[in-house]
Amino acid sequence: MTNRTRTATALVVLILWATLASTAASTRTRWTTAQLEELRSMSITELPPLPPDPTNRVADDPRAADLGRRLFFDTRLSSNGRVACSTCHQPERGFQDGIALAVGVGTTARRTMPIAGMARSPFLFWDGRKDSLWAQALGPLESPVEHGGTRAQYAHLIAAHYRRDYEAVFGPLPDLSAVPGSAGPAGDATAMTAWSTLNETLRDLVTSVFVNIGKAIAAYERHIVFGASRFDRYVAAVTAGHPGDDVLTEDEIAGLRLFIGRANCSQCHNGPLLTNNEFHNTGVPSRPELPLDRGRLTGATTVVGEEFNCRSRWSDARQRCAELDFIVTGAHTLDRAYKVPSLRNVAERAPYMDGGQLATLADVLDHYNRAPAAVGGHSELRSLRLKSIELRQLEAFLRTLSGPVLVDGRAAAGATP
Numbered sequence: 489m490t491n492r493t494r495t496a497t498a499l500v501v502l503i504l505w506a507t508l509a510s511t512a513a514s515t516r517t518r519w520t521t522a523q524l525e526e527l528r529s530m531s532i533t534e535l536p537p538l539p540p541d542p543t544n545r546v547a548d549d550p551r552a553a554d555l556g557r558r559l560f561f562d563t564r565l566s567s568n569g570r571v572a573c574s575t576c577h578q579p580e581r582g583f584q585d586g587i588a589l590a591v592g593v594g595t596t597a598r599r600t601m602p603i604a605g606m607a608r609s610p611f612l613f614w615d616g617r618k619d620s621l622w623a624q625a626l627g628p629l630e631s632p633v634e635h636g637g638t639r640a641q642y643a644h645l646i647a648a649h650y651r652r653d654y655e656a657v658f659g660p661l662p663d664l665s666a667v668p669g670s671a672g673p674a675g676d677a678t679a680m681t682a683w684s685t686l687n688e689t690l691r692d693l694v695t696s697v698f699v700n701i702g703k704a705i706a707a708y709e710r711h712i713v714f715g716a717s718r719f720d721r722y723v724a725a726v727t728a729g730h731p732g733d734d735v736l737t738e739d740e741i742a743g744l745r746l747f748i749g750r751a752n753c754s755q756c757h758n759g760p761l762l763t764n765n766e767f768h769n770t771g772v773p774s775r776p777e778l779p780l781d782r783g784r785l786t787g788a789t790t791v792v793g794e795e796f797n798c799r800s801r802w803s804d805a806r807q808r809c810a811e812l813d814f815i816v817t818g819a820h821t822l823d824r825a826y827k828v829p830s831l832r833n834v835a836e837r838a839p840y841m842d843g844g845q846l847a848t849l850a851d852v853l854d855h856y857n858r859a860p861a862a863v864g865g866h867s868e869l870r871s872l873r874l875k876s877i878e879l880r881q882l883e884a885f886l887r888t889l890s891g892p893v894l895v896d897g898r899a900a901a902g903a904t905p
């Protein structure tokens with residue numbers, strides 16, 4: 489071989505290698521039209537405008553939101569003066585607390601949920617036992633292990649410290665002079681006895697103030713949203729025809745491919761918030777130290793009979809309550825089914841699941857890979873048989889879903905995308 493042919497051969501080999509390598513790269517990153525559509529549907533930019541909440545007439549009143557914000561952080565709304573919503577929903581932690589079972593006045597039986605984007609959720613709590621943000625907020629206030637106070641106590645607190653702002657939004661406060669300092673249908677024996685001796689008119693006056701506290705807090709929570717993540721920037725790039733490989737790494741892209749493909753995650757985690765807003769049994773283990781939690785099976789029945797649901801006289805809804813009209817109760821499929829959480833910012837909020845049963849994202853992926861039998865009801869999962877490299881790629885992808893949590897457009901917490 490002459491020098492020249494040797495050079496020519498080397499050149500041909502080089503060109504061939506370069507072509508093969510670039511084809512390999514572009515097959516890795518090329519998405520079909522259907523996949524591009526699916527990716528677009530998961531982008532935060534695809535969120536429709538926040539729908540109105542007909543059950544809460546002050547949902548979009550900025551004065552209500554401002555009052556709600558102050559109540560959200562006020563520890564006087566508790567039996568011991570030390571617990572506010574923000575004790576568990578800490579803005580600097582994406583409105584979460586980073587522990588397995590939430591701790592207020594006592595220890596609860598579930599893990600704290602993030603709040604961002606939840607104004608779009610038809611049902612609240614892991615078991616969906618509330619059907620509006622304002623009704624949800626009233627739960628922890630009267631829970632003996634969360635805020636531990638009573639509705640009469642809260643009404644007096646409003647009269648003493650928030651009278652002017654409350655009246656600007658809701659009109660004149662009722663006369664509470666005949667109402668004892670602490671009374672309510674939930675609470676200690678003294679508070680419950682005091683409540684039972686109040687006549688119905690006084691009880692309703694107290695409850696109306698209590699309900700309005702929930703409506704103000706809900707107005708504030710409607711402003712807490714997820715901002716764009718690296719994943720969203722990738723979707724913007726690929727749907728505009730760019731390769732996007734300067735936004736996500738090869739492993740992250742491979743993880744995304746598994747997420748919407750073989751690993752079947754987008755069956756439940758879909759749409760811009762990566763949740764279908766439904767309830768599924770995924771065989772998550774129970775917490776052995778607690779009574780068996782039946783999840784949605786109990787939650788669906790509770791919300792139908794709930795004191796503050798959409799059909800109740802405390803709701804401002806004048807139209808039908810479609811979610812309650814079509815609710816499924818009592819079905820076997822609801823046993824140990826839990827609300828599908830948003831996966832936005834999921835890497836920022838270990839431990840995972842309704843009772844913080846799984847410590848890390850790797851543990852979560854191992855759970856999906858094995859798909860163990862459920863301890864109650866039936867798990868909808870099938871084992872995935874993914875290789876360890878694929879599990880690492882899925883985890884790498886989940887980490888691209890982190891972005892800021894925004895309140896009124898300003899970052900409350902989280903990574904800048």
Ligand code: HEC
Nearest residue numbers: 572573576590591592598599600601612613614625628634
């Ligand atoms: C002691 C800690 C604690 C306190 C205090 C607390 N929460 Fe929670 N929050 C939780 C836990 C735990 C859950 C899930 C409980 C469940 O499913 O049973 C939750 C769930 C929620 C949810 C449901 C989110 C979803 O996706 O369904 C919202 C909204 C919320 N809390 C708002 C509030 C507000 C508003 C307050 C104050 C009035 C408050 N929380 C007080 C721990 C707390």
Ligand code: HEC
Nearest residue numbers: 751753755756768772826827828829840841842852856868
């Ligand atoms: C059949 C519906 C379904 C499928 C499929 C599914 N998930 Fe989930 N996912 C859920 C439900 C329900 C929960 C909450 C379960 C609980 O807390 O008990 C959850 C919880 C999670 C969590 C924990 C979030 C948190 O804040 O605690 C992560 C992470 C997660 N899923 C990722 C995935 C990934 C990755 C896949 C694909 C391998 C996947 N999911 C497939 C329904 C599903």
